[in-house]
Amino acid sequence: MNYVLIESFCALAKRLNFTKAAADIFITQPSLSRNIVMLENELGFQLFHRSKHAVALTDLGKQFLPYAEAIKAANDKAALFAAAISKNAQSAIMKEVRIGVATFQFTKFLPALISYMSAEMPDIRFSVTDGLQDDIFQQLKENELDIILTEGHSLGDKKGLDTLLISRNLMKLVVPVGHPATMVNGPIPLSTLQWYGQPLLTIDTTIHRIVKEQAPALEVKQMHASTQALSLIEAGLGFSICQEGMRRIYPPTVVFLDLEEDLYMEATIAWIKDANAPAWRDKFLHKLSVFVEHYNTNDTFSEE
Numbered sequence: 001m002n003y004v005l006i007e008s009f010c011a012l013a014k015r016l017n018f019t020k021a022a023a024d025i026f027i028t029q030p031s032l033s034r035n036i037v038m039l040e041n042e043l044g045f046q047l048f049h050r051s052k053h054a055v056a057l058t059d060l061g062k063q064f065l066p067y068a069e070a071i072k073a074a075n076d077k078a079a080l081f082a083a084a085i086s087k088n089a090q091s092a093i094m095k096e097v098r099i100g101v102a103t104f105q106f107t108k109f110l111p112a113l114i115s116y117m118s119a120e121m122p123d124i125r126f127s128v129t130d131g132l133q134d135d136i137f138q139q140l141k142e143n144e145l146d147i148i149l150t151e152g153h154s155l156g157d158k159k160g161l162d163t164l165l166i167s168r169n170l171m172k173l174v175v176p177v178g179h180p181a182t183m184v185n186g187p188i189p190l191s192t193l194q195w196y197g198q199p200l201l202t203i204d205t206t207i208h209r210i211v212k213e214q215a216p217a218l219e220v221k222q223m224h225a226s227t228q229a230l231s232l233i234e235a236g237l238g239f240s241i242c243q244e245g246m247r248r249i250y251p252p253t254v255v256f257l258d259l260e261e262d263l264y265m266e267a268t269i270a271w272i273k274d275a276n277a278p279a280w281r282d283k284f285l286h287k288l289s290v291f292v293e294h295y296n297t298n299d300t301f302s303e304e
Helices: 003-015 018-024 029-043 059-093 109-120 133-141 190-196 205-214 226-234 244-248 279-295
Strands: 048-050 055-057 096-101 125-130 147-151 161-176 200-202 220-222 239-243 254-257 264-272
Touching: 003 018, 003 029, 003 059, 018 029, 055 059, 096 109, 096 133, 109 125, 109 279, 125 133, 133 147, 133 264, 161 226, 161 244, 161 279, 190 205, 200 205, 200 226, 205 220, 226 239, 226 254, 239 244, 264 279
Parallel strands: 096 125, 096 147, 200 220, 200 239
Antiparallel strands: 048 055, 147 264, 161 239, 161 254, 161 264
C-alpha cells in the first residue's frame, strides 16, 4: 500500500480540512484530493463524507484509521532507523587524520606510518598536506591539520602541544665547491664560521642559537625550508648546516663537511592537546607511539 496515500489519509483524518492537511504534509490541496480518491479506489470504500463546509470520516474510515496510523508509525520508525544508520556510517567516514609534512625527509617514514596505521585502524582514512614549516605549524594551530611531521622546530615548549620524537639527525656543514672551508683538514669548529664572511642559512631555531653563541659575529639568515637555501649555496652566497640525510638530494656542486661539534636536528610529530577528543584518537596516538618506537629498529611493528 502506497505510503504517500496513507500519509495523506492520516493528515486529513487529523485536520478534517483539506487546506490545513495539505500544508501539514507539504503538498498542494489538489494533490491531497487526488491521493484520497486513489486510496478510496484502492480500498473499495469511501473514507470521508465531503461537503462544501465540512469533512468527516465515514464509519469505515474510522475503522480504517488505526491501521493507517500503524502503517505510518512503522514507516516513520523505519525512516529514523535508516537515518541513524546513515549518521553512524557518516561518522565512521569522518574518522580522518589530516597530516601535515614540512620536509621531504619523511619520504620513507610517512608511507610506512600510513601503511601500518591503515592495517591497525582500517576505519580511519588519511589525507596529507605538504608545505613550509611555518605554514603547516600555523595550519595545526588553526585546526586545519591533526598532526604534523616537522624538523628543526623547537615544539616541546609550545603551549597546548604534545610532541613525539622520531629521530635525531646528525648535522653537517654544507658549502659550495671551492669554498675555503673545504681546504681545512679535519672537522670545522663552529667558532671559525664567522671568518668566511658569508651568512649561515638555516631553518632550525636551535641551530641558530647554538651557532650564534659560538660565532657571535656570524650573520645568520632564517629560511622557511632547506631547499630555499640551496640556490643561494650553489651561487656562493652563503652556507648552511643541515642533516646528513639531505646529502642525497643536494647537487654535486655542494660539499658536506664534518663539524667539530656534534649537532643534531630533531624530527618530530606534533599535535594539539584536546581533552574532548573522541576515544579513537587516543587509540590512534597510542599506536602512533608504538610505530615510532619500532621504526628505527626495523621491527615488525607488532605490539606485545
